Amino acid sequence: MKIETNRRLKISILRFDPHVKGDKPRMETYEIEEAPGMTLFIALNDIRQHHDASLKFDFVCRAGICGSCAMIINGKPDLACRTLTKKLPGEITLAPLPVFELIGDLSVFTGNWMRGLNERLEAWIHEEESEFNFNLLEEPMEPELADEIYELDRCIECGCCVAGCGTIQMREEFVGAVGLNKIARYQLDPRDKRSDKDYYDLIGDEDGVFGCMTLLGCEDVCPKNLPLQSKIAYLRRKMLTIGMKDKSGCGC
Amino acid sequence: MKIIYTDILVIGGGLAGLRTATGVKSRGHDVIVLSLVPPKRSHSAAAQGGMQASLANSFMGQGDNEDIHFEDTIKGSDWGADQKVVRMFVNTAPKAIRELTHWGVPWSRVKQGDHQAIINTKKVTITEQDNAHGLITARDFGGTKKWRTCYTSDGTGHSMLYAMDNKAHEQKIDVRERMEAVALIHENKRCYGAIVRNLMTGELSAFVAKATTIATGGYGRIYSVSTNAVICEGMGQAIALETGIATLGNMEAIQFHPTAIVPVGILTTEGCRGDGGVLRDVDGYRFMPDYEPQKKDLASRDVVSRRMIEHLRKGKGVSSRYGDHLWLDITLLGRKHIEKNLREVKEICESFLGIDPAKEWIPVRPTQHYSMGGIRTNYTGESQTLKGLYACGEAACWDIHGFNRLGGNSVSETVVSGMLAAEYIADFCDKAESSVDVNSNTIGSFLQQEKDKIEFLLNNENGEDAYELRQSMEQIMMDKVGIFRNGTELEHAVNELKALLLRSNNIEVKRSKSRAANPALVNAYRTQRMLKIALTAAYGALLRTESRGAHSREDYPERNDEEWLKRTIMSWPDPDSDVPVVSYEQLDIKSMELPPGFRGYGKDMTIQHPDSEIRREEIKKCLSNAREQGMDRFKVQAELMAYEDLLPEKYRGKNERLVEPLATRPSRKS
């Protein structure tokens, strides 16, 4: 086997702890030796263990499944755990996701933001009032439809699309691709009894689908490769038909 | 002193915790869920392959029912499970999956007509029935007689957790994220909540509740390589253990999954083999049929993992810079199947290995995966020794898994145990005896104790580095408490862990002194607790001089029903002691529906218990009697081992299947 000399990686991290009085955002650079198969998960733990024990970052599944570790990696929002260092240049810059509340360093509070979004969009199945009996056979669903719903259900709420969205930077009320994707998912699901008009109530304004400026940052950074552009366009068309035909509303 | 009162405190926001919370909330109780991470990031999300429930919709699942699911589970557990609890479980699993469907899990569905499947490396055409079209389908998993594992592609846990968390949002359940329970508040053998640390601000507060539920998952991270998420550090079990009253059961029962990728230990689902993938060695040879001609690659997980290690020891491994490994070959499934039903696996292979699994083989090795052991409870989920403390999911030893869990039974257990525990907890909270009469001084002293511990860790000088201790522990567990165990190594392990535990009393948080968000501080206090958990596992393994399920002793290769048909029970009453107090809970063969027998793998090496034969005879008689009387399978089952009265009333009903329609059903539109 060929003997390879490992690279020295220069990892610059945007450090700031809002809980420490007088702390100011600053870049700090750490030098570590690259190991074969090294991911940013391994690299950051290495830094924490050997260079700076106070470095804050979030990992949970470290397998690209849970969405905890989204950060800005050399200018692109992505999941750190599954980013192999060998795919990056020797100088790596890491920054926390914008928009979300900063906990410290690379750690952000996506949880409360996503929960707020879910509550705002009522992102759950709305059923008709009826007796549900779990002893009986489940309602059948077309296999293709189930697959299609799962396709959108694959969102892991990592926040990459929010970080990649220029619109939401300016207008923090905007629901973002993560929110619109949720609506698209429920709109598709026959178990959710909401009508298109109900969805219009939720996203038929400029904080919703009509606020999207089609910058497509979301589509291009989504680590799960969700069809965000296509689904937002679909919703825009659907919501337009509601907006066009209904005469109610004061229009102010 | 900040005290928050609620009816039920749930520690852990994964499937089990959230299901408990929604359950008690529906019964009208107040609930607060504490979670280290946003609930949707819990390790439940990582369950890929599926959830077992005997729906019998798909062609290969036809004829399945609770009885077969029960039998598979008991055999899988190597007779370590609590049979009544397993009965409760298999009867509730179909209800759980249907409820989840109602809450929005898409599930992959049966498509009528022909489809191709790979069985034993051969292409087989399966014809699905028309009346099953659109119902939930299932795939094959290890150690099951029928195709019973229901799935949503290979993101089953993810889709379940999302539906569950969304339900929690609908119910406006109060979830506190990034909160860690660091101690349980208890007095007079009664649990009253927990001392909780805010991981963002460092603030300590007391959450006082009538009932406290631990649903924190497993303790896989005591090993250096594990498929578990990094938060699976056994903190739930540890704080229960630290009460000195609550007990842990079967901590030595640790499952190794056959197919985690090398070197990082990320799981590739059992669905890979369930769907037709096979294991290969350095020569590309499919070796499993040589060892297990019957079940081949789909033997129980413990069996496959052991066979793989045996094969590696024969020098048949592929050597790599990370040690030897074997291959998982799913190329024979075809790209279309992989991209539809194994897409997470594909993504993992691409991101972490840089390979395309539709073209190349995946390097795999058995890796720590699941903790069968946990907080010992009775069938209601309540601790047997500390009243008001409940546990469910992987955190508990409720005991449906015994010494080896079947694939697909874990997510199933999370939801089912949550459903059932919620009812019992709600029943308890409805009663007057649940009232909180804890002295506020008691709460204060628990709070002070945790404050002091943290201050000590931060202010200690010339102390130990927690990272070093932790690494040593992880390595000891890897090297000496692995798949194959022996007395000498286990003894070393226990001694070394004891020494580490002693040193851990002198940990100093180095280079990071913040009292707010401080990962080094978190690592310090968790390492102390993890060492105790590691000790219970290693010590339990040392004492158990037999091989049962995943616990495999080279020096005691036989399953010894005569002496060891019992659960290891541990508590830690003396905080200054360096070992837990051990006792055993005997399993009663005479009340078993399925008395201990041969599992069907390898050579039968069981040392039989005399009661087993007696019970078998009894059952034979009972069965022939029942046949004469023309009893249906439910009556027969009740004759053998009545359990239904243990279930909460709402979950006692029969489950409908295509071949077992329920009379009460209003006409079904087709």
Next chain:
Amino acid sequence: MRHDREHKSVAAYLCGYISHMPARLDFLQSMTGLILALFIAAHLLFEASIIISKDAMYAVTRLFEGYYFFGESYPGIISFLAAAIFLLFILHAMLAIRKFPSSYRQYQLFMSHMQHIEHGDTRLWFYQAITGFMMFFLGSVHLYIMMTQSSDIGPYASADRIYSDWMWPLYLLLLICVILHAAIGLYRLALKWGIFEGARPKQRRKLLRKLMFITLFVYLGISLMSLGTYMVIGYQHSDRAGERFILSNEQPAEVQP
């Protein structure tokens, strides 16, 4: 909490919760944009007839003045067309301004986002916004002149305006702005509404992006060439600025030099 919508002010209640305007405004913005872009696409091509010959350009001018329909030129038609386009232009600007950063803070946030995130389409939008903003002024001047001096269109009249009347810097800028704005706008329009997305939207987007760049450069090339041609004519004609063009076959023989 940014998602908190439970606490509404009295205005929100008076308005009713839903308004159908956002849908209509969004659609209107897209439609006006589409019409303007198609208009520009044609306009620039007609304009480019000067590259072929002065006669060709004159013929096109007369076509729009109705000469071939009525046998006589009516520059009023151009005035009317310009006014209509001006209206559309104003409407489109009003609608599009909703998307602009509405405060310095928003502008700053967007700029910092664009600088930190490497993302082509975000940058494209920014170019669109900047060119849009510039056209508030450039476009207005041009349209106003077309409305008020619609008779001054022709190979010499236009060339004189461009060269001798010092309009060329404005036209050069306007040209670049309008082409960038329209090409990017059409691309975005297709993605925004999901038209032409086909069965594989991700691949289709790549194709659309390529088409957008091709269109952009082809139009820039043609238009710069035609502007250059006007410049040359204007320069050559500068001593006789103001004199009108006469078709080569209609010129009286004695005038020929």
